[in-house]
Amino acid sequence: MSPNKTNAVSPQINRRSFLKSAAALAIVSASSGSLLIPRAKAQAATKLTMSGSHWGVFRGRVENGRLVEVTPWEKDPHPNIMLEGMMDSIYSPSRIKYPMVRRAWLEHGPGADPDGRGTGDFVRVSWDKALDLVAGEIKRVRETYGPTSLFGGSYGWKSVGKFHNCRTLLRRMLKMTGGFVNALGDYSTGAAQVILPHVVGSLEVYEQCTTWNVVKENTKTIVFWGCNPVNTNQIGWLIPDHGGFVGLEEVKKAGIRVICIDPIQTETCQYLKGEWLAPRPQTDVAMMLSIAHTLYVENLHDEAFLKKYTVGFEPFLDYLTGKTDNTPKTAEWAEKICEIDAKTIKQLARDFAHNRTMIAAGWSIQRQHHGEQAHWMLVTLCSMLGQIGLPGGGFGFSYHYCSGGSPTATSPILGGITDGPAATVEELPAGCTPGSTESACQPKANAIPVCRMVEALLNPGKTIKYNGSDIVLPDLRMAYWAGGNPFAHQQDRNEMIKAWKKLDTFIVQDFQWTASARHADIVLPVTTPYERNDIEQLGDYALSHIVPMKKLVEPMYESRSDYDVLSDISERLGKRDEYTEGLTEMD
Numbered sequence: 001m002s003p004n005k006t007n008a009v010s011p012q013i014n015r016r017s018f019l020k021s022a023a024a025l026a027i028v029s030a031s032s033g034s035l036l037i038p039r040a041k042a043q044a045a046t047k048l049t050m051s052g053s054h055w056g057v058f059r060g061r062v063e064n065g066r067l068v069e070v071t072p073w074e075k076d077p078h079p080n081i082m083l084e085g086m087m088d089s090i091y092s093p094s095r096i097k098y099p100m101v102r103r104a105w106l107e108h109g110p111g112a113d114p115d116g117r118g119t120g121d122f123v124r125v126s127w128d129k130a131l132d133l134v135a136g137e138i139k140r141v142r143e144t145y146g147p148t149s150l151f152g153g154s155y156g157w158k159s160v161g162k163f164h165n166c167r168t169l170l171r172r173m174l175k176m177t178g179g180f181v182n183a184l185g186d187y188s189t190g191a192a193q194v195i196l197p198h199v200v201g202s203l204e205v206y207e208q209c210t211t212w213n214v215v216k217e218n219t220k221t222i223v224f225w226g227c228n229p230v231n232t233n234q235i236g237w238l239i240p241d242h243g244g245f246v247g248l249e250e251v252k253k254a255g256i257r258v259i260c261i262d263p264i265q266t267e268t269c270q271y272l273k274g275e276w277l278a279p280r281p282q283t284d285v286a287m288m289l290s291i292a293h294t295l296y297v298e299n300l301h302d303e304a305f306l307k308k309y310t311v312g313f314e315p316f317l318d319y320l321t322g323k324t325d326n327t328p329k330t331a332e333w334a335e336k337i338c339e340i341d342a343k344t345i346k347q348l349a350r351d352f353a354h355n356r357t358m359i360a361a362g363w364s365i366q367r368q369h370h371g372e373q374a375h376w377m378l379v380t381l382c383s384m385l386g387q388i389g390l391p392g393g394g395f396g397f398s399y400h401y402c403s404g405g406s407p408t409a410t411s412p413i414l415g416g417i418t419d420g421p422a423a424t425v426e427e428l429p430a431g432c433t434p435g436s437t438e439s440a441c442q443p444k445a446n447a448i449p450v451c452r453m454v455e456a457l458l459n460p461g462k463t464i465k466y467n468g469s470d471i472v473l474p475d476l477r478m479a480y481w482a483g484g485n486p487f488a489h490q491q492d493r494n495e496m497i498k499a500w501k502k503l504d505t506f507i508v509q510d511f512q513w514t515a516s517a518r519h520a521d522i523v524l525p526v527t528t529p530y531e532r533n534d535i536e537q538l539g540d541y542a543l544s545h546i547v548p549m550k551k552l553v554e555p556m557y558e559s560r561s562d563y564d565v566l567s568d569i570s571e572r573l574g575k576r577d578e579y580t581e582g583l584t585e586m587d
Contacts, residue, residue, distance in 0.1 A: 156484025227362025302386020
């Protein structure tokens with residue numbers, strides 16, 4: 001925080017005091033009836049400029065061209081104290097100020113001194129010089145190696161706003177100027193989002209849950225399995241409405257029984273005074289199987305539901321009872337794996353069956369080897385209970401994400417700029433003819449799983465399995481990120497640093513010197529959401545309001561919006577008119 005800032009937040013706030021105040025929101029007293037804390041309460045503000053962020057709607061006060069105070073919107077039911085730290089993203093000393101190029105790359109060309117990525121120094125250049133370098137390198141890589149040698153990243157929590165969506169804007173430019181390799185899936189739900197369309201016919205992990213008002217009126221037992229909405233619902237992919245906190249308060253007031261199955265006693269468990277069961281991490285499938293086994297042997301499963309609404313129960317039953325592997329999945333069997341005693345497991349099965357039960361599952365349980373089994377098994381368990389489709393029963397995979405369960409409004413749905421037509425780039429390796437059945441001659445993919453990029457760099461040409469299909473990993477020579485920070489996502493960071501040396505060129509657009517920016521060859525400074533105009537909806541599921549995101553301050557240093565930057569690159573590649581459609585930001 002800047003020492004010359006005069007606002008309601010102490011200019012002397014340090015990291016320790018900030019973390020203490022932020023923790024106050026996370027660590028909720030079990031005796032408290034409200035999730036609000038005094039410091040986070042909204043104040044009426046009518047003369048300030050409205051905008052929005054991943055932390056909520058707010059109004060900003062500007063003095064002498066500088067944002068000095070943010071005030072949560074007075075109708076936010078649970079304002080987020082993290083709004084106080086928002087100004088740091090504008091005035092942080094780690095702000096990227098100017099277009100920068102890694103010295104070795106600038107002086108010796110693409111691929112120079114790969115060991116210097118992350119440690120080498122940068123040279124400041126003009127915007128024209130930087131954009132000429134970027135456009136020239138895109139053209140060189142495509143002409144030399146083909147479009148499947150260029151990876152368009154931008155995975156990550158892009159800024160809110162329908163227009164200044166850096167992920168969409170980058171992909172639009174790369175598609176329209178000649179093609180690239182896109183990313184499939186995400187780190188958050190990589191396994192679940194692939195398996196669930198085959199199991200329930202939809203993605204499910206990002207879809208609306210049974211709303212909290214229905215849960216309040218009908219559910220007798222709610223199980224938070226590997227999720228912690230008190231913590232995670234503070235933020236949103238869009239601007240959060242924080243309606244999930246209202247839902248949790250309703251659960252508490254209604255006296256619904258709460259069970260939390262999680263290796264740690266979460267803030268959600270503490271606030272709702274839930275019954276805490278702590279299995280060994282990543283043994284959830286074994287625990288679910290043993291509950292299912294108890295349902296079956298005690299004849300508590302809903303056979304009519306299974307026959308009418310499901311297929312495949314019979315072969316699953318052979319596995320459950322041990323017919324296929326001589327290992328019945330009993331509660332005693334699971335106790336040795338998950339360390340929850342067999343008596344407790346059996347009682348859970350009986351309680352789930354005898355009461356209207358909602359199982360709210362998180363995504364952590366599928367972040368592992370064979371992660372698809374967790375959500376698949378949970379749907380199977382809920383099918384055996386036969387409560388899917390009944391008010392307040394079944395499962396929900398988004399109660400912890402962006403306030404899933406907040407009732408959806410009947411408001412208009414805002415569109416936004418698109419990333420253009422579907423990518424059709426698909427190349428045959430050199431020397432191959434169309435129709436060849438040789439594995440080495442299978443087309444190189446125009447999309448790869450996001451978490452397999454490192455593998456592609458280290459093993460070009462390798463065939464991997466994804467969602468029932470074969471994918472031949474492309475020979476990547478260049479990566480371009482706008483927003484996002486891959487060095488904060490990838491599973492094995494040391495392996496990623498090794499793989500990054502294979503790239504000729506790595507380009508990053510961002511407003512902070514992230515780890516990824518420090519490993520780049522060309523760095524382009526862009527605006528924060530508070531230095532441009534945009535528009536967004538409130539609540540990923542509620543969609544209750546349309547929020548004007550008005551520019552609060554002028555762009556700092558030499559930063560420019562992603563749209564302007566990518567429009568200029570498109571112009572250098574002969575596609576400006578197609579990219580912009582002749583429209584400005586406000587158009």
